Amino acid sequence: MDCKELSEKIREFVQMEKEPVAIKIYDNEEDAKDELPKYDGQAKHCQLVSDASTKKESYYATVNEINCPNGQLALGLTEKTIDVVPQIPPVKAAVGYAPLCDAEFTPDVIIIYAMPSQAFKVAQLFKTKLKTRFEANFNGTASLCADAVSYPFISGKSNMTLGCMGSRKFSDIKDEEMVIGLTLSDAECIFQ
Secondary structure, three states, X not given: OOHXXXXXXXXXXXXXXXXXXXXEEEOOHHHHHHHOOEOOOOEOHHHHHHHHHHOOOOEEEOOOOEOOHHHHHHOOOOOOOOOOOOOOOOOOOEEEEEEHHHOOOOOOEEEEEEOHHHHHHHHHHHHHHHOOOOOOOOOOOOHHHHHHHHHXXXXXXXXXXXXXXXXXXXXXXXXXXXXXXEEHHHHHHHOO
């Protein structure tokens, strides 16, 4: 299933207002350059995800463009390691962002902004399609980077998070929204 078709199926089933976001972690910047323009400026990871969803922007960012220490650490863009949040093993070169409907790369993780009633529908799909429970693993810090991207990337398991103070301050997560980070394999299976 291509990204546009997957996006349509997710949006139709979940009845989403915002576009799902495709995220790709790059080992080297040249691969990112081949697929996306470089983000011009500095922003937090949560802002970049939000803009990809609501403004339908596509780009990649390196450690120089992502100006959030938690995001840099969680996404594996620096050599430092921490034990507090899920962290992609360093060092990665870039993170790609695109509305799922426009993604020209194979996403590692798909971000969905959802109301609890919409997240409930996704959890039910895990039960009916995957024959398993949806298990959420979060702690309220570094939510859009660590909980929604890093955890699914390193564990191979989709995740759900309530957001954190930073992501709610610097992006457009509504008070009543939560965030789901789906692995590509889970998304393709449950939305087939």
